[in-house]
Amino acid sequence: MARYDLIIFDFDGTLADSLTWFRTVLGDVVDKHGLPPIDDARAEALRDMPPKAIMNELGIPSWKIPFLANDVRSRAAENVDCIHLFEGIDTLIRQLSDAGVKLAVVSSNGETAVRAVLGEALCEKIDLFACGAALFGKASIFRKVIRKAGTTPDRTLSVGDEVRDIDAARETGCVAGAVNWGFATQGILDAQSPDVMFERPADIAAHSLDDARSARQAQQA
Structure with a gap:
């Protein structure tokens, strides 16, 4: 589940x-x-x-x-x-989508570039795109995406690599997840006390899919 x-x-x-x-x-x-x-x-x-x-x-x-x-x-x-996807992202997106989790990409980058890097097959797994976001304007976009997805902040996980991603999650009321392989250092992310820190893409699946199968796949990745 x-x-x-x-x-x-x-x-x-x-x-x-x-x-x-x-x-x-x-x-x-x-x-x-x-x-x-x-x-x-x-x-x-x-x-x-x-x-x-x-x-x-x-x-x-x-x-x-x-x-x-x-x-x-x-x-x-x-x-x-x-520009290339990090290793394990392709598998992560497919696993989450196959489990019935709705996926959204909220980015300050343009949608054309985002879609091109993801590729057509993975784009079909993404339910919502909200690209071209202002540097400090993600919280309002999070709210719109959550409404469009038909869910609530407490049933939403935000995953980002910067302080502003954590801030937007906190302002919105969703779970703030951070990855340690992006722009911001582990130290500054830790200082923000995100709700969950991920060290590799497989950890996101293990955390998000509360079943034994996802845990086994995370260990094998």
């Missing part, structure tokens, strides 16, 4: 390894938008900061965020061949 009616997934850093690709275009993005230089050490340090602290560190005014987001979305759509 499934523990949740709905699981809301973030995309970048949760389902897909966008960070590896983004590092290849970071220098160009920085130059285009007049940001201070970001070397490897500084980029790594930013992973240990919440979003607003990152904005302060780089001197990014709030009005510039939509322009940055649109630029990155456009670049992602043009480079979908360079």
Whole structure:
């Protein structure tokens, strides 16, 4: 029996390894938008900061965020061949869908790129897409997705890789899950005390599907 009616997934850093690709275009993005230089050490340090602290560190005014987001979305759509799903995500999505759990993807990335990276077969397993979300606007989208799915926050699990994903889950009242393989470091995620922390995709199935079969599959993955 499934523990949740709905699981809301973030995309970048949760389902897909966008960070590896983004590092290849970071220098160009920085130059285009007049940001201070970001070397490897500084980029790594930013992973240990919440979003607003990152904005302060780089001197990014709030009005510039939509322009940055649109630029990155456009670049992602043009480079979908360079963005790949994390190992185990394909199996996870199929397992959850086959168990009758509704799945949603809520992302600040564009739907074109999200669908292209997932591929047609996996997209058929996703019940709801809500893409192009504002950097700090996920909570309101979570509420809409939960209503469309016909369930309630307490029967919904949010899975993301950043502090803002945990914040959105808390604001919405759904279960806040975090993965340690994305953008934010384990340390900063732990500091937010998510309801559940996942170390690999198979752990999400083991947690969400409350039966012996899912536990066995998680151990074998």
